[in-house]
Amino acid sequence: MKETDYHTYHRLLMGEAISHSVLPSRIKHSSIFKQLLESGIVEKTKVGRGFCFMVSDTMNYRDFFSTTFPEKDTSISKSGNIRQFRDSKARKVATEAVFFLRGFSAIRLEDQTLDLGHYTQNFGLFAVKSPSLETKKICFVENLHPFLMAENLLGNDYVYIHKYGRIGAKSIKPFKLGEALVFVDYDFNGLDEYLRIKSVFPQAQLYIPENFETLFERFAKSLKGNKAVASAQVKSSLLPEVVKIRNLVERHHRFLEQEILFHD
The missing domain is CATH 1.10.10 (Arc Repressor Mutant, subunit A)
Incomplete structure (x- = not known):
């Protein structure tokens, strides 16, 4: 825009x-x-x-x-918000990107080797702000709860990453990645996040389970509010995986939450 x-x-x-x-x-x-x-x-x-x-x-x-x-640069401070609006959340503020990491292998973080498995097994996750990250196999997970148990679905080979707030291209440009998987809700917002990640890492792939159509038919929920609004890049995308999900969501006015993939 x-x-x-x-x-x-x-x-x-x-x-x-x-x-x-x-x-x-x-x-x-x-x-x-x-x-x-x-x-x-x-x-x-x-x-x-x-x-x-x-x-x-x-x-x-x-x-x-x-x-x-997602990452429009502003110079608004929280103290300025409080003075002007009596509310520190009244308008968007400039903040650093905070990422949560989970995994079972070593990674390169800020030019240092980090035993991510140690932190995952002992503390559940590792948190870092605005990182310079290098790893061979990563999976971006949109929502926190699926992030905390993603290995139950996708295995232990990935480094799983979740951002506090929406992912923007600026926050992930410092990353050096090999294989990249994107695991999001199957709705317009999820597709938008996938396209933002793919704009930085063309090798990124959208995770779609083999039984997606069956899951969608059984568990899809009605679109409401913001989830019913597709961004311009989602509407104009010609990527087959985006077209598939977009058409299904538009036709039925329903979406599938990623959490449902963990249910038996």
Whole structure:
């Protein structure tokens, strides 16, 4: 998206009402904005003789914003938020990327060898911020609970990694990786995360279980809020694995959580 798009969506995030005449036509007629309206995350309200747009579902809009602009650079401090809004979470702040790691082999971290197996077996995980990481076989896991038991599904050969918050390309560019697997929810947000990772590591593959269609038919849940909004890159992707999941989600308006893969 363009810089003006970011500023417009950010104004909505800050609670502003934007009049119909002021909202850029490019945004007004975009599929993303239409989906925000259709899902009730943004509402169109009559004001006097005109209309304005404002956020009606703050939680899901924040999720949408962080997914669409995962690592937009800002210089906003928490103390500044408190002074201006009396709320340290009122708007996005610049933070360092925090990653959780699990695995059963040694890795290179900040040019040092780390026995990741020791930390996994004794403490459950290893946490590090903004790392320079090198490993031969890695699996990105979107959600925390599946991350904590991923080896039960995918084995002990991978280094499993989970980021606190959405993954952006900037945070993983310092990594040096061999094989890369991406294990996410089978929805628009998961596909968006996969495409962001693949933009940095073209060798990355999306994990899709062999019985995916059966699992989807039995356990798929209705799309709600932010999960019903597909990013521009998800909608335009021609990758077969993305097209497969996207079409299924769009057709049934349902998605499959990665947690279901751990159920018998």
